[in-house]
Amino acid sequence: MPISPQLEQIATATKGFMPPDEALALFEAASSARPGAWLEIGTYCGKSTVYLGAAARTVGAQLITVDHHRGSEENQPGWEWHDESLVDGESGRLDTLPSLRRTLRLAELDDVVTPVVGNTQTVATWWRTPLEFLFLDGNHTEQIAQHDYEAFARHLVVGATLAVHDVFPDPADGGQPPWHVVQRAIASGDFEESSVTGSLRILRRIAPVSS
Numbered sequence: 252m253p254i255s256p257q258l259e260q261i262a263t264a265t266k267g268f269m270p271p272d273e274a275l276a277l278f279e280a281a282s283s284a285r286p287g288a289w290l291e292i293g294t295y296c297g298k299s300t301v302y303l304g305a306a307a308r309t310v311g312a313q314l315i316t317v318d319h320h321r322g323s324e325e326n327q328p329g330w331e332w333h334d335e336s337l338v339d340g341e342s343g344r345l346d347t348l349p350s351l352r353r354t355l356r357l358a359e360l361d362d363v364v365t366p367v368v369g370n371t372q373t374v375a376t377w378w379r380t381p382l383e384f385l386f387l388d389g390n391h392t393e394q395i396a397q398h399d400y401e402a403f404a405r406h407l408v409v410g411a412t413l414a415v416h417d418v419f420p421d422p423a424d425g426g427q428p429p430w431h432v433v434q435r436a437i438a439s440g441d442f443e444e445s446s447v448t449g450s451l452r453i454l455r456r457i458a459p460v461s462s
């Protein structure tokens with residue numbers, strides 16, 4: 252089933268970093284995932300969250316989306332992906348949480364999506380819930396990208412889906428950490444690749460977590 256025109260329109264109007272073909276591939280991958288808990292790392296203003304949330308609604312899953320809402324390095328003043336309109340007047344810092352709230356309200360996804368406002372390093376210390384779907388789209392430094400994979404992919408059950416965004420095998424196209432994460436996942440023998448759309452990679456867990 253395709254995404255509803257109404258939700259697609261809301262997602263298109265939401266600020267973010269997800270081209271339409273990759274967003275639809277993400278929606279499709281999520282639509283064939285099983286119900287249960289789904290986790291998104293890197294919410295920003297909720298663009299990808301609408302696609303995942305729309306799929307979660309039809310499948311009967313619950314989506315948790317994690318972000319400290321202060322932006323990544325490249326979103327800070329003076330950097331390429333800085334958006335002045337997202338700066339909070341009082342603190343002078345980037346704050347994408349109000350935009351996310353608005354997105355979820357417009358998309359009527361408040362009952363399907365639970366935002367968690369925090370660092371992935373902090374959330375990882377208490378996260379225990381097995382996952383049917385994981386979307387990695389947070390910090391793209393080598394250290395944190397590897398951390399997010401290590402901390403959360405281990406909660407994916409066999410048959411669950413791992414989606415990784417901004418995967419660029421050619422350094423000329425973009426930063427390498429997400430590509431390193433995909434290579435690591437496949438080399439571990441725990442995952443196999445099921446599709447590639449632009450910089451979006453969809454993998455499936457084929458082996459249980461070894462503890």
Ligand code: SAH
Pocket residue numbers: 266267268269292293294295296297298299300317318319320321322323347369370371372388389390391395
């Ligand atoms: N999925 C979004 C884009 C996410 S951008 C979309 O579709 O548009 C990456 C996000 O990761 C930013 O909002 C940033 O605040 C968040 N982020 C970066 N490092 C983080 C960390 N260590 N913990 C939690 N969130 C982080």
Ligand code: MG
Pocket residue numbers: 268388416417
């Ligand atoms: Mg991204």
